[in-house]
Amino acid sequence: MSVLSETKHYLNYINGEWVESSNQKVNQSINPANIHEVIGYVQQSSPSDVDSAVSAAKEASKSWKTMSSPARGDFLYKVADILEENLEDIAKTMTREMGKTLPEAKGETARGVAILRYYASEGMRKVGDVIPPTDKDALMFTTRVPLGVIGVITPWNFPVAIPIWKIAPALVYGNTVVLKPADETGVTAAKVVECFHKAGLPKGVINLVTGPGSVVGQRIIDHEGVDGITFTGSDQIGKLVGQGALARGAKYQLEMGGKxxxxxxxxxxxxxxxxxxxxxxxxxxxxxxxxxxxxxxxxxxxxxxxxxxxxxxxxxxxxxxxxxxxxxxxxxxxxxxxxxxxxxxxxxxxxxxxxxxxxxxxxxxxxxxxxxxxxxxxxxxxxxxxxxxxxxxxxxxxxxxxxxxxxxxxxxxxxxxxxxxxxxxxxxxxxxxxxxxxxxxxxxxxxxxxxLQAPFGGMKQSSSHSREQGEAAKEFYTSIKTVFVKA
The missing domain is CATH 3.40.309.10 (Aldehyde Dehydrogenase; Chain A, domain 2)
Incomplete structure (x- = not known):
């Protein structure tokens, strides 16, 4: 089944397949420049759809994290090429779905292409350091390991750039992803994820579940199988995300408001x-x-x-x-x-x-x-x-x-x-x-x-004091492992 079923119904993407939500409920995506035009219908998923996506991501992580990082980067290069080929269509969809002008939408989509290529090249960069041990007959060094399953919760204002600047580093560093986009831009999100599908990523490596934050977002926050949550949105909701993640010991990253x-x-x-x-x-x-x-x-x-x-x-x-x-x-x-x-x-x-x-x-x-x-x-x-x-x-x-x-x-x-x-x-x-x-x-x-190559994040109530983009992204999506080898 393709991303689009009959009558402009856009589907969830779980374990490499486009599927309807378990409750078969949908929501209209309306053109804010023409409130009588329906861009499409997106799934209003239930907690069980999140469970299916997390299960698929968990299973996929077993082989994805063992793949060499340059090989993971090669997949991102393919996604970048496909996104670039579909830039005009995706940009027009963005404009029709959330309202920003077409030149801005094209610029944002082109930025998504650049982000993918940047993180694809991250697959060839170092992941650790050699540290002098006190024992002359030993070797000590650090490496980095992925967190596991990442829940990605994104807003409607940058429906291409923000999901990609979270998904790309998550994947290249060996994690798998469950994406929950804003309802207002569910169609754009589906078209972006379709680029990953066409690039041939293994089943379960990336998953898309659309629906209200109170249902889909909350289940991602609460799910024991989600190892890390990266969120961009309002500071009120961000604090709830952080509290929920902290309560069960999950790693979290929040980018919130500004004045x-x-x-x-x-x-x-x-x-x-x-x-x-x-x-x-x-x-x-x-x-x-x-x-x-x-x-x-x-x-x-x-x-x-x-x-x-x-x-x-x-x-x-x-x-x-x-x-x-x-x-x-x-x-x-x-x-x-x-x-x-x-x-x-x-x-x-x-x-x-x-x-x-x-x-x-x-x-x-x-x-x-x-x-x-x-x-x-x-x-x-x-x-x-x-x-x-x-x-x-x-x-x-x-x-x-x-x-x-x-x-x-x-x-x-x-x-x-x-x-x-x-x-x-x-x-x-x-x-x-x-x-x-x-x-x-x-x-x-x-x-x-x-x-995109520079760290991005805020102080005070604007963030969880972490940083996104550039090399700083690896600080969230990986954990440091120190290795001591005795001869």
Whole structure:
């Protein structure tokens, strides 16, 4: 059976086969740019489907972990080639299913290809070190061994890149995988997993189970056969994942929310800062954990920066991400659409001034979850819109007396994922690098950029203090084994 059955029903993938859920329930995947269009139907699985997937992954791990890591890497090279061949289709599916513009979706899918090739090459790199023993007739060294079965729980905002940057290192280091994607992007996830299927991975090495987090996600958290859980999503759910994993002694990795600031110094290139603020804050409709949310500007250039920002935002087009002239797509679903509106109302009620936008767009055909980008000023650091993650196209402008004051306000958050500063002053750069409490800091670049070969993760409530991507990934997906050999 293929990934797609009749009437656009997308199936689970368990033990090398495309199968219906045990309860035969499905859920619609709706196009947020056309709420009357059904992209497909995805399985609403039961705990028993997770049990089947974990059992298959457990059995497959016996032979997969004994395979040489270069051989495992060869499989990832094949997946990369197949994903690249299907880039256009998968990118269009992503745009139709979660709303980001087609150029963004193509870029994300291409990044998935690059991630696969990066980790495929990891199969040829070292996995340990030789350590001098105190015994002259002995040899001591370290190696790394896989955890076993990895539960991968991923969000809807990067439905190709995030699953792949978790799955690829998990597999190359010898683990097997059970993937639970967000319901909103179950069709995209199925098409990604189909690339692994076409590459000929052994049965059970990768498994896909779709369904609600309260059922499928919870069973992954609780299942004794799952040795490690990697999660990206909200901090509220992430904490529940961590607590559940800790209760039974499973390893876990959490990447959660952000309330990411950009600091604009008086000596900054303001045009560059404006473009980066807009790109970092409003692309993907602000639905990124690394999206710019707070814009902290030195008072001396505040008015000039504000006028440039508003002028540029007024030129942005909102609509269906498949159209060539559209810069920003819709919110992913009705729940997110209403959530963004509620935060805009909270900002107004708290006394912030809505300078621009923030209204639902109702005159587009077809009907979708479209909203204007919103810009606030007169924002105090203690306001809800300055403290809580909105996950939408909302920017909060905040005045700062100087760089020291700006840094103090930037750190006034329970989150610490990413941050950026625009300045030409070396001293300000160093103060920011040393003083900013965030896992990713960028100088004269938007807050939302992250490179696949570099460690990624946050501080404070943004993460479990682990890191993803780059060589840092092996720290989660493997355990160190120390070996002592006596002659």
């Amino acid at each position: 990411n600031p950009v600091i604009v110094a008086a000596d900054a290139d303001l045009d560059l800062a404006v473009e980066a603020t807009i790109s970092g804050g409003l692309r993907s409709t602000g639905q990124k954990c690394t999206a710019t949310s707070r814009v902290i500007v030195e008072e001396r250039v505040y008015d000039v920066f504000k006028e440039k920002l508003l002028s540029r935002i007024s030129e942005l087009t909102v609509g269906d991400g498949l159209k060539d002239d559209v810069w920003m797509g819709p919110c992913v679903n009705e729940k997110q659409f209403k959530s963004v509106q509620s935060y805009i109302e909270k900002g107004i009620n708290e006394g912030a001034t809505l300078l621009y936008g923030g209204k639902p767009i109702k005159n587009l055909d077809p009907e979708g979850y479209f909203i204007e980008p919103a810009v606030f000023e007169d924002v105090r650091p203690d306001m809800v819109i300055a403290q809580e993650e909105i996950f939408g196209p909302v920017l909060a402008l905040i005045k700062a007396d100087d760089i020291e004051h700006a840094l103090e306000m930037a750190n006034d958050s329970r989150f610490g994922l990413s941050a950026s500063i625009f300045t030409t002053n070396i001293g300000s750069m160093l103060s920011f690098i040393n003083g900013m409490e965030a896992g990713l800091v960028r100088i004269n670049a938007e807050s939302a950029g992250v490179e």
